Amino acid sequence: MAFGFTTDENNVFGQSVQEAGTYNVKILPQSEVKTSSNGNEMAVFDYEVVDGVYAGGQVRYDNMVWKDDTQEAAERSQKNFNNMAVAAGAKSGVSFTSIQQFVQTLVGKTINIKVEWETSDYNGKTNLVVKAKNKVDQEGSKPNGITRDQVANGSKQQTNASSFVGNQQAQQGDLNPFNGNGGVDIDPNDLPF
Numbered sequence: 001m002a003f004g005f006t007t008d009e010n011n012v013f014g015q016s017v018q019e020a021g022t023y024n025v026k027i028l029p030q031s032e033v034k035t036s037s038n039g040n041e042m043a044v045f046d047y048e049v050v051d052g053v054y055a056g057g058q059v060r061y062d063n064m065v066w067k068d069d070t071q072e073a074a075e076r077s078q079k080n081f082n083n084m085a086v087a088a089g090a091k092s093g094v095s096f097t098s099i100q101q102f103v104q105t106l107v108g109k110t111i112n113i114k115v116e117w118e119t120s121d122y123n124g125k126t127n128l129v130v131k132a133k134n135k136v137d138q139e140g141s142k143p144n145g146i147t148r149d150q151v152a153n154g155s156k157q158q159t160n161a162s163s164f165v166g167n168q169q170a171q172q173g174d175l176n177p178f179n180g181n182g183g184v185d186i187d188p189n190d191l192p193f
Helices: 071-087 099-106 148-152
Strands: 019-027 032-035 041-049 058-065 110-119 126-134 142-147
Touching: 032 099, 041 099, 058 071, 058 110, 058 126, 071 099, 071 110, 071 126, 110 142, 110 148, 126 148, 142 148
Parallel strands: none
Antiparallel strands: 019 041, 019 110, 019 142, 032 041, 041 058, 110 126
């Protein structure tokens, strides 16, 4: 078979999510356990949107850090991790004995996440950040119209849904070299060599 095709914007892998909102997502197998910069265990979740206009798009690097250095921190960690497990369908009485077991158990499960754009104080980049996790929304994913450019340029004009609050961190980059943004911005840490 000889090479040949016609470009089709609807026939691509993993379109990036371009709007804040709520999305039904599947927890991807590349989700993993790491150690945070403070030495705490951390679950890093990557998600793929399963429905709507951004189906196939990914929201990456949702960091859930387990902190137990104080009673208050331990209670907050338990509530945070419990919330994630319940959103994924766990019933009362399920025991998790390691963060590795927790992540492995959740891979492949479907949940609903609320995301919004946030500009990092560290590197100045504006990325999607996971703010809340809930059970799947039977009405489907609901982008809210707020784009990266609106937030990065200081215009948070909302077009159709409410804004969100929360506590996790996600990162999503626009890696389309054909969109007029001047090329591809790749973090050297993402390179395979």
